[in-house]
Amino acid sequence: MCQADRRGIRSLGPASAFALVIASAQIFSTAAHATPGPFDRQQAEAGHVIYNDHCAECHGPELAGALGASLIDPAFKARWGGRPVSDLRDWIYSNMPPNAPGTLPDAQLDPILAWVLMKNGVAPGPTPLSKANAGAVFPKE
Template sequence: MKLSKFTGVMLGAALSAVAVAAQAGTPPALYTTAQANAGAPVYTQNCAMCHGADLKGVAGPALIGPSFPAAGSAATIGSVFTVLAQQMPAGQPGSLSHDQYADLMAYILSKNGYPAGSTALDYTASLSSKTPLVSQVK
């Protein structure tokens, strides 16, 4: 298939824009707004006492900002979600539903500058996700 010069230029520009976004560290849309909204009360009820109402940490570590995840940790959505789903909340690990854990992760991602999209964050897929997790909040 032969592309017209215009189509080739437009395709090249689009690919360049994607490459620039990737280099700039633009985070992917991994959850829906509805999930993040549903995750807010789950966070308040199950996490805020240790991680703070503002996610900046109290007895537990911060879940927002440049120290989340820890610098040099090479954290992924999967590694953080696995800890969340298998070890939290403290004292009652694994006590939330799969939907609550996915909503909670969506809420945390939203507070860390990840944009909402049209596809819901999936519990099972999130456990094995290799997508890097880097807070966009400074």
């Protein structure tokens, strides 16, 4: 083992060592406070495919907007953050797609919404999203 490897953090300057400690604390703090969303990873990944087939033309493949609004920008998060996921679910059902609102079946709506939530930084949980469990709050951040 070389001398630099044995010295570990002591070989860092004080400012670098402090930055490393702060960064580590932020990583662990975020993970400890992350509340899992009302969807599972498999459902969100299925939602990605459905989203690409039905939503990406207007909202963009990265959800950043195109003909339709962004689904990941600060305005979207400000509008839906702190509210029950069911509010967003109901809005999507009532308004999307624009040429046929109210026609999106739950089998497509819930995975699409799970994908949108995951792309907004919500961690997957243990159960798939459904109308019955959509009362969870969409995080503000």
